[in-house]
Amino acid sequence: MIKTRISKNISCISCSAKHLCLGKDLTSPSFSHLDQLIKNVKLVAKKDHIYHMNHPLTSLYAVHQGSCKEYWIDENGNECITNFYFPGDIIGIESVSKQKYMFYTTALEDMELCIIPINDFLESMHAFPEILKRFLAITNQKMQHDHSTRTGITANEKVSDFLLNIARRMHERNPGEKEICLTMSQVDIANFLGIAAETINRIFNTLKRKKIIKLKSKKFEVLNIAELQKLGRLDYTKIY
Amino acid sequence: MIKTRISKNISCISCSAKHLCLGKDLTSPSFSHLDQLIKNVKLVAKKDHIYHMNHPLTSLYAVHQGSCKEYWIDENGNECITNFYFPGDIIGIESVSKQKYMFYTTALEDMELCIIPINDFLESMHAFPEILKRFLAITNQKMQHDHSTRTGITANEKVSDFLLNIARRMHERNPGEKEICLTMSQVDIANFLGIAAETINRIFNTLKRKKIIKLKSKKFEVLNIAELQKLGRLDYTKIY
DNA sequence: CGGCATATTGAAAACTATCAACGGCAGTGG
């Protein structure tokens, strides 16, 4: 198993997520600058923290490989999951202006994260309008995404929207692959959606019975996307 | 009653919401620039639209006076309210990068809105690092705010968090006044929180019976803030 | 003074959480 540590050498140019990440839409000088900004990779072992809530914000991270969950702890000690992140996602954005991390983030599997030093990055936005524009776009996209994960009202709607959200994001990252690995547990999904884990499990079973999804252990696949959208509540025209 | 129209002459310098709005923390050259950027005020009558979903984004708006609701319409024709805005709030932020409004917004009462032409404003961010910094701070604040309105799970938690949210924002705007005017209807609150209007009404009555709030017609007041926070779920350390 | 939107209340139905028990699987340590 890998240990959490810092490693060197990484390149945006050869990254498989560059069509989603910070570098998207950047032209030559901006892109090169960004590529040079990211010098180090942080390796994080499954279950380890990427950062802790209230710690000073030193960098944003771009997920290069793996997945993680973002959460806070309520007054009763419950883990309240706020987001899941996958390759190409930037984590820490909501924490920039307070200069401290607003949440905890832990790896759901062994991860590789590109370190984006925050001060260098803020300077880059001033120097390169394209980078500013891209950052605003990512921020906007995050606002829309975070909103879209909270549209469902009933448990059925929430679960349907959640599965479609995951399926869509995985499709962006690997269009050829229909089978998705759900790296988070059902308990994690329950905490994220604010419903009981048993309810999640029962809805999964119903969806399996209706042949709308396939799910075995962590292996997940949407079989009938139209039907799943009908069960959900999300306005898909707003996302694409 | 006022008609929806454009009016002239407005000044950030004398605005009562300048400690909350775009101009907050700006020093002399940036502040003056911002002040000059905002040339016109849009007057919107109660129930009229400020903008329509999917229309091209021409400007952001700063609420100068009044309040409004932001919403979209789901596939069944239900109005899904995503936010309420009050003086000093900037509306349209989530729509910047797509260059079209992502939601409908209508006035809950007669309003005065400062028009922030989007192209001029984007240029200002390049020219004045302070304005960029302030915009990033507002964007961050919005992300945190939008998140904080979605932490509650049970109906009681949602209503408690909602009332505290409103009370806190009104206190920022008018610290001396304990009595708050709830400009939105109970049906609006229901649509916003994703629970039935009858449930809202019953929880309001329970809170009144317990002397935690006072509520008569639109006039609202928190009588026991500590108790209301206990009923809610929000982590208040993250907001202040 | 209507007429319509909003607020209120009760009763029943639907939904979801909770509690409890069990099976399977993976990682740990002997």
Add this chain to the structure above:
DNA sequence: CCACTGCCGTTGATAGTTTTCAATATGCCG
């Protein structure tokens, strides 16, 4: 290598919450 342990997923029964439906006030605006 195997037994042990703990986490995760599964299922049923029950309790609790919330929605829905229906009927009745209340209040505001023209």
